Amino acid sequence: MRKIAESTVRRLSLYLRFLEEFEEQGTETVSSEALAARGGTTSAQVRKDLSFFGSFGKRGLGYSVPELLGRLREILGLGRRYRVVMVGAGKIGSALVQYRGFRQRGFDIVAIFDTDKEKIGTQWNGIAVSDVAQMETELSRTPVDIAVIVTPADSAQPVADRLVRLGLKAILNFAPIQISVPDDVVVKTVNLAFELETLSYALTNR
Amino acid sequence: MRKIAESTVRRLSLYLRFLEEFEEQGTETVSSEALAARGGTTSAQVRKDLSFFGSFGKRGLGYSVPELLGRLREILGLGRRYRVVMVGAGKIGSALVQYRGFRQRGFDIVAIFDTDKEKIGTQWNGIAVSDVAQMETELSRTPVDIAVIVTPADSAQPVADRLVRLGLKAILNFAPIQISVPDDVVVKTVNLAFELETLSYALTNR
DNA sequence: GTAGATTTGTGAAACATTTCACAATGATAC
DNA sequence: GTATCATTGTGAAATGTTTCACAAATCTAC
Numbered sequence: 239m240r241k242i243a244e245s246t247v248r249r250l251s252l253y254l255r256f257l258e259e260f261e262e263q264g265t266e267t268v269s270s271e272a273l274a275a276r277g278g279t280t281s282a283q284v285r286k287d288l289s290f291f292g293s294f295g296k297r298g299l300g301y302s303v304p305e306l307l308g309r310l311r312e313i314l315g316l317g318r319r320y321r322v323v324m325v326g327a328g329k330i331g332s333a334l335v336q337y338r339g340f341r342q343r344g345f346d347i348v349a350i351f352d353t354d355k356e357k358i359g360t361q362w363n364g365i366a367v368s369d370v371a372q373m374e375t376e377l378s379r380t381p382v383d384i385a386v387i388v389t390p391a392d393s394a395q396p397v398a399d400r401l402v403r404l405g406l407k408a409i410l411n412f413a414p415i416q417i418s419v420p421d422d423v424v425v426k427t428v429n430l431a432f433e434l435e436t437l438s439y440a441l442t443n444r
Numbered sequence: 445m446r447k448i449a450e451s452t453v454r455r456l457s458l459y460l461r462f463l464e465e466f467e468e469q470g471t472e473t474v475s476s477e478a479l480a481a482r483g484g485t486t487s488a489q490v491r492k493d494l495s496f497f498g499s500f501g502k503r504g505l506g507y508s509v510p511e512l513l514g515r516l517r518e519i520l521g522l523g524r525r526y527r528v529v530m531v532g533a534g535k536i537g538s539a540l541v542q543y544r545g546f547r548q549r550g551f552d553i554v555a556i557f558d559t560d561k562e563k564i565g566t567q568w569n570g571i572a573v574s575d576v577a578q579m580e581t582e583l584s585r586t587p588v589d590i591a592v593i594v595t596p597a598d599s600a601q602p603v604a605d606r607l608v609r610l611g612l613k614a615i616l617n618f619a620p621i622q623i624s625v626p627d628d629v630v631v632k633t634v635n636l637a638f639e640l641e642t643l644s645y646a647l648t649n650r
Numbered sequence: 651g652t653a654g655a656t657t658t659g660t661g662a663a664a665c666a667t668t669t670c671a672c673a674a675t676g677a678t679a680c
Numbered sequence: 681g682t683a684t685c686a687t688t689g690t691g692a693a694a695t696g697t698t699t700c701a702c703a704a705a706t707c708t709a710c
Contacts, residue, residue: 296707430545
């Protein structure tokens with residue numbers, strides 16, 4: 239498939255959210271104009287984004303909400319569930335495990351690892367916390383699709399290396415550090431410091 | 445000031461992190477090549493990014509680590525501390541309040557608001573949780589620079605509206621919804637769903 | 651069935667960002 | 681002091697993304 243810009247993929251994700259709202263309201267069809275208004279972009283942008291994947295609309299009418307929902311879910315790979323392993327059972331990990339939206343959107347946390355003896359063996363939202371030393375053993379029994387790294391900065395890279403060796407192809411990293419992986423592995427880093435500093439830059443330069 | 449791309453600002457933030465590491469190691473100077481290698485970009489990109497703000501290097505030698513650190517902090521507006529209000533005292537809020545990196549980077553949480561009677565009056569990391577109904581009263585006594593919204597989706601927009609009315613110019617939004625604000629207010633949204641869906645897209649289309 | 655109103659899909663134009671490539675500058679060795 | 685080497689700073693070129701603008705398609709009203 240032709241390379242699609244990340245900005246486009248993020249907007250598809252946004253459109254999906256809006257379409258879910260339209261569906262709840264019982265709206266049958268929606269125009270690119272209406273979708274754009276809801277999300278701070280332009281109708282041309284919406285149509286261009288969709289056009290990379292096919293032509294889903296009806297001229298003069300717009301897009302069928304249920305159909306476009308289905309297409310977007312398919313494009314984004316949401317027609318299935320994903321098995322997620324979480325490495326690190328600290329504050330953020332705890333918040334994520336309890337976040338219902340995770341499961342709601344098709345992502346099931348099926349394993350949690352930590353190094354803290356106090357935590358190992360306890361149940362988190364129904365999932366037992368295991369010793370990170372057992373990660374290879376356990377993950378070979380329970381394969382997963384996505385890893386979430388929520389460790390301190392200095393463990394993040396070694397953990398990522400081990401996950402890559404286990405064959406993981408997608409990592410969501412919350413550790414405040416840049417991790418490096420082979421080209422065929424996707425990493426998304428969520429780094430609070432970046433966001434805060436973008437804000438302080440904006441506040442300063444106005 | 446000439447408009448700077450957000451991608452550039454994010455990279456500056458990244459360079460800052462690397463420079464802190466170089467400083468810890470006692471490195472005196474660093475070349476654009478070395479900075480680039482550390483962060484998955486190119487030396488030309490590093491030099492171009494910096495060139496928007498001035499010329500801080502020495503040809504043949506590179507950049508002085510302490511000087512560039514100072515310059516970047518200044519550019520990013522990190523030469524001061526910021527007062528932060530947190531609205532919503534749920535799981536994520538709790539994790540953020542306890543996150544030391546926040547204070548470490550110059551952002552002090554000085555007020556927390558929630559609607560939950562059980563939480564109001566309790567102390568969180570030394571800060572009393574107040575009733576969100578008192579927000580206007582309290583924030584007029586204790587002015588703040590940045591707001592972090594950690595409420596459920598349906599309260600996020602009303603809360604944002606109130607914050608904007610109070611004169612806030614920077615919002616970090618963790619609620620899984622797009623919030624709309626006037627042009628002179630900056631909003632950064634951290635939305636887990638986007639990140640997960642970008643990953644599932646990447647896993648699907650390979 | 652025709653006319654008029656909507657709205658898509660998409661090339662082309664405009665705009666933005668990244669990469670290239672090299673002159674200019676300073677450091678180092680002898 | 682001269683030659684060599686390393687590295688910056690920056691226009692220009694290449695590449696990428698967004699916006700424009702309009703033909704084509706479909707709907708609605710009569």
